[in-house]
Each structure stands twice: as C-alpha cells, then as structure tokens.
Amino acid sequence: MKPYDTFDAIDSFAASASAFECLTGTLAGPQAAALTHHELEELVEVRGRELLRRLLQDHFDLRALREREQIQERLLAGNTEVVRGADGRIRPHHEAGHSRKLACLFGTVTVTRTAWRQKGLINVHPADISLSLPAGRHSFGLRRLAVIEAVRGSYDQARAAIEDRCGKVLGKRQAEGLVVAAAVDIDDFYRCMIPLPSTATTVLVMQVDGKGVVMRPEALRPATLKAHLNSQHALRTRLAPGEKPHRKRMATLACVFDADPAPRRPHDVIAPPEGRSTLARTPRSGPRAHRKWLTASLVHPPEQVIAAAFDQAAARDRDHLRDWVVLVDGARHQLGLIQAEAGRRGIKVHILLDFVHVSEYIWDAAHCFHKPGTAAAEAWVAGHLTTILHGQAARAATEITTQADRTGLHGTRREGVDTCVRYLTGHLGQLRYDTALAAGWPIATGAIEGACRHIVGDRLDITGSRWGLQGAEAILKLRALKDNGDFNTYWAFHLTREHKRLYPTPDQHNYNLTA
Numbered sequence: 001m002k003p004y005d006t007f008d009a010i011d012s013f014a015a016s017a018s019a020f021e022c023l024t025g026t027l028a029g030p031q032a033a034a035l036t037h038h039e040l041e042e043l044v045e046v047r048g049r050e051l052l053r054r055l056l057q058d059h060f061d062l063r064a065l066r067e068r069e070q071i072q073e074r075l076l077a078g079n080t081e082v083v084r085g086a087d088g089r090i091r092p093h094h095e096a097g098h099s100r101k102l103a104c105l106f107g108t109v110t111v112t113r114t115a116w117r118q119k120g121l122i123n124v125h126p127a128d129i130s131l132s133l134p135a136g137r138h139s140f141g142l143r144r145l146a147v148i149e150a151v152r153g154s155y156d157q158a159r160a161a162i163e164d165r166c167g168k169v170l171g172k173r174q175a176e177g178l179v180v181a182a183a184v185d186i187d188d189f190y191r192c193m194i195p196l197p198s199t200a201t202t203v204l205v206m207q208v209d210g211k212g213v214v215m216r217p218e219a220l221r222p223a224t225l226k227a228h229l230n231s232q233h234a235l236r237t238r239l240a241p242g243e244k245p246h247r248k249r250m251a252t253l254a255c256v257f258d259a260d261p262a263p264r265r266p267h268d269v270i271a272p273p274e275g276r277s278t279l280a281r282t283p284r285s286g287p288r289a290h291r292k293w294l295t296a297s298l299v300h301p302p303e304q305v306i307a308a309a310f311d312q313a314a315a316r317d318r319d320h321l322r323d324w325v326v327l328v329d330g331a332r333h334q335l336g337l338i339q340a341e342a343g344r345r346g347i348k349v350h351i352l353l354d355f356v357h358v359s360e361y362i363w364d365a366a367h368c369f370h371k372p373g374t375a376a377a378e379a380w381v382a383g384h385l386t387t388i389l390h391g392q393a394a395r396a397a398t399e400i401t402t403q404a405d406r407t408g409l410h411g412t413r414r415e416g417v418d419t420c421v422r423y424l425t426g427h428l429g430q431l432r433y434d435t436a437l438a439a440g441w442p443i444a445t446g447a448i449e450g451a452c453r454h455i456v457g458d459r460l461d462i463t464g465s466r467w468g469l470q471g472a473e474a475i476l477k478l479r480a481l482k483d484n485g486d487f488n489t490y491w492a493f494h495l496t497r498e499h500k501r502l503y504p505t506p507d508q509h510n511y512n513l514t515a
Helices: 006-012 016-029 037-076 126-131 140-152 155-166 173-180 186-192 223-228 302-316 332-345 355-366 375-389 395-406 411-426 433-439 444-457 469-483 487-502
Strands: 093-104 107-117 204-214 250-260 289-297 324-328 350-353
Touching: 006 016, 006 037, 016 037, 037 107, 037 126, 093 140, 107 126, 107 155, 140 155, 140 173, 140 487, 155 173, 155 223, 173 469, 186 302, 186 469, 186 487, 204 302, 204 332, 204 444, 250 302, 250 444, 250 469, 289 302, 289 444, 289 469, 302 332, 324 332, 332 350, 350 355, 350 433, 355 375, 355 411, 375 395, 375 433, 395 411, 469 487
Parallel strands: 204 324, 324 350
Antiparallel strands: 093 107, 204 250, 250 289
C-alpha cells in the first residue's frame, strides 16, 4: 500500500488550524489585553475545548477518507475484500457514509465509517473495531471521568463537574448507568491478580465488619422488606426510642493485609492505673498494615464475602506458612461464618476480638460503679483492661461480678455489669491478648472500621440518599477498588474485556481472556 499523501493529511486539519489561528489572534488582539487573568482562563478553556474537539473530529474525518480510499484501491487492484462478522459469515457489500455520534471529553463528535453488509445479517464496521468504539454514545474516556466523579461524590455533583469540564455531554441517569457498567469486571479482575509473596514471619491479617445502607424498598432483603411493610410506629411524626424504620440493607466488608510482627506488653497498649512515670520507657508501637486489600458487597451474602477474603489470604500464603489472624467485633454470626470457612479449608486461624470493642464494654461497666468522667472510673477501667491484656479475661469477669455483688447493684444499675460479664465469658477463646501481644499481632480492627466509615459512610450514607441494589453495589465495589489503589490497572483490564464483548472474533470461544 502506498504511503498517505502528507498534504492531504494536513488539509484535513485545515479547520482545526483555522480555529487555532483564530484563538491566537483573539489573544493577541486589543480586547484580550484588557481582560483579567481569570477571564483569560475562561476564554482559553472554552475556546480550547472546542479546538480539541475540532482536532478529534478532523482526525475521525481523515480516517473515514483513508478507509474509503483503501477500499477503492484494493478493488481497482482486483483484490476481493473479505469482511467477516462475529458469526463467521462474509459481508460482501460495502456502503460508505455510516455515521454515529460519540460524546467525549471535549464535546460531541461524529464518527463516519464504512459498513459491510449482507441481507439478513447485522452490518459490520471494521473502523469500529480499530477504534474500539463503545456500544453507547459515551466514550471510554468520558466513562472513566464519570466513574471517578461519581465515586467521589453524589451523582448531581458528578454531573456538574463533568459539565464544567466537558460541556453538556452526560445526564445524571446516564452517569448512573455508566457507573454500573464500569464495575462488572471487578470480581474477575481480582481473581486474575497474583499478590506478591511475603516472608513466613509476616503476619497475615483479616478483618470483617458490616455497615447498613439505606435502600429503596424493592432493594431490601425479603425479611427486612416484610418488617418495613408491617412496621407500626407509636408516633406519627418520628420514631419512638428503640424503634427501627427497617430501611437498611447490610453491606459486608472484609480486608486482608500484611503486617510485620511488633511484640508489645500490656502497658504499651494502655497506661497503668497509676499513670506512666516520667522516667518510664516510651510505649512501643503496634504492627502497621501494608499491602491492604479490601472487598465489599451488598448483593453477595456475608459468607461469600468472607470466602473472597480467604481466597485473597490463600493467594498470599498458599502453603499456610504464616500466622493467620482474624479480627472481628464479636458478632456471633460473623464468628460462625469465619470458623466454618476456616474449617472447610482446613486452615488454622487465630480469632481475636477488637480490643476497642472490649474496652467499650468495660467502660459501660465502670459507669455502674463510678461517675462518668472521673479519675476513679478511668483507673478502674485501666486496671481491668490490663488484666484482660494479660490473658486473664475470666479473672476480670469474676472480679467485676464480685464487686457488683458486694456493692449491692441490682436492676437497671447493674445492666452494664451483666452485659460486660456476658460478653467476656462468652468470648474467652477470642480474648487471648497475651499471646497476640507476645507474637506481635494487631489487636484492633482500625482498618475495617475506617473502611466502613470511608467506603460506605462518606458516599453511600450521605444525607437523603436511598439506593437501588445495582447502583449501590457498583459504587461500593468501585470505592473499594480505588482504596486498594488498583483503579488504573483495573480500567485497562476492563477496556480489554469490553472490547472482547463488543467485538468477538469467530473463534473466540476457543480461548479464555486472562489478565
């Protein structure tokens, strides 16, 4: 094939060159000399965006011209053009001038190309394949921007941000659809990823928690929807104490991370009841999380999310040479699912309760004996937490019960004590903090608690929001993806998958796409 005529290519961009000369002429003129710097910024932004749109349009027009010339040259040379569709059948006839609109980062352009046809079959556009055009109107660059903005804030804010940058190219409903479509390959992406290995001494930590999301009635789970429909409230204008609106669906979050062991003693975690002396050594810091991986779902049940976390942990430690530590807040349902998953896989895991949750129960019990905010209450809490950190939770429960009996607490004054004692005695197997501190393991669920606030609370729990299931799931997965730092890698993976879905080859069923 002969090389393209350079002058034809230059002429094709004559409109763009004229627009550029017009802009530079405006900036060099006397009117621009009287503008302030922010007025100049606005002028260059608006006119510059149109210039970029014009450049892209001229390029598409040039490619359409070259496509027609290539077809004519091959026909004149006697070469029979063979174009097959995904069904493997030949389209022998061609027709130029088929156009479609494409909304992109610079505005809306028109892509013109040649269609290859056969009666009774769908047209094939080879230019669509070479350009990897999307199925809808919006370009992949615009889709990426829509995802970034919608994951960061509300859809109204995302639409406004895109309109300021790109013009009126995307509506709110369209943005919601693009976000849902952008998240379809996240699960496959993580199944294809291979985590970097760590040393056998590195602790492998898993944390699991749940967070409710306000949903539309049709997106609630059947039991919650039934309770919502059958709920009868004592007051007409607001909920009475203890009443629930039954409007939330529980999202399950799990994270996996590596941590280098950091051995500590109880007084490194909590100050002694009498306080630290000025000559005492500096408390040693705990283990720090690195290579954190987070997953979350509203659609999948908790056992499936926990299984995904175990899959990630197994990928990091296939031979189970490392210590596996699981931190939870003490929910019986989660504990049962974790123990069942570990038993199914034949893996030994060390389950610990979040020490912060334990301390809250101790504080509630302290307020049964001492006034809140007093030094006596603080010293009481420090003494019993130190006992628990030494691995003697049963002793702490016995001492608290004995003190309550001796003091004569009963009824509502004793509720905090009884709740605390039940919590401690019911989870003695998960309160072996002496072993955890000596081995250098973490004892708090800060990573997953922070994820619940950041991933769910900062976006899905904004004031007035009510979610559909697909939209909430997509936002949840995409926010977790960005928190993992994998968005750019995932987007390249997603575009490859999308291209294969839109433009399958006749023999595509003979192989599988990998990362």
